[in-house]
Amino acid sequence: MAVTGDETESATTGDMSAYQIHSPTSSLSQVMSNSHGSLPSPQELTEEASRKRELRLMKNRESARQCRRRRKEYVRSLETRLAMIENQNKKLTEELEHLKESCLYGTPDCSS
DNA sequence: CGGATCGTGCGTCACCAAGG
DNA sequence: CCTTGGTGACGCACGATCCG
Numbered sequence: 001m002a003v004t005g006d007e008t009e010s011a012t013t014g015d016m017s018a019y020q021i022h023s024p025t026s027s028l029s030q031v032m033s034n035s036h037g038s039l040p041s042p043q044e045l046t047e048e049a050s051r052k053r054e055l056r057l058m059k060n061r062e063s064a065r066q067c068r069r070r071r072k073e074y075v076r077s078l079e080t081r082l083a084m085i086e087n088q089n090k091k092l093t094e095e096l097e098h099l100k101e102s103c104l105y106g107t108p109d110c111s112s
Numbered sequence: 113c114g115g116a117t118c119g120t121g122c123g124t125c126a127c128c129a130a131g132g
Numbered sequence: 133c134c135t136t137g138g139t140g141a142c143g144c145a146c147g148a149t150c151c152g
Contacts, residue, residue: 060125064123067139070138
């Protein structure tokens with residue numbers, strides 16, 4: 001029916017360039033070697049926690065997308081397989097009916 | 113036409129399993 | 133033990149369709 005979620009996605013998250021900017025190493029090193037070489041202040045700690053959270057959310061967002069894509073492909077493959085099997089079943093059923101007829105009327109197709 | 117309902121995708125949270 | 137990625141569950145937003 002309605003398949004237009006892409007619009008929502010692009011509006012809210014856009015591309016993943018932001019994700020590449022916030023790499024774990026870069027955010028971590030910012031705190032480990034803060035500007036004045038001293039222990040991080042409470043302010044810096046909360047900022048770091050916030051950065052970590054944002055990073056985790058971004059990664060999980062991407063994971064969820066991949067997960068959904070894989071699941072969709074899997075369902076599609078199952079549907080394809082189902083269609084093939086149903087088709088095969090139909091052909092075999094038809095063949096069986098022909099063989100039954102052959103046996104019934106004693107045509108050469110009936111080998112038993 | 114406008115509200116109700118349905119189908120779909122998304123982001124987030126919580127949990128789990130695997131790896132370091 | 134901590135980190136990380138995968139995934140089920142939940143709620144939300146949005147477009148399509150139905151119906152009075």
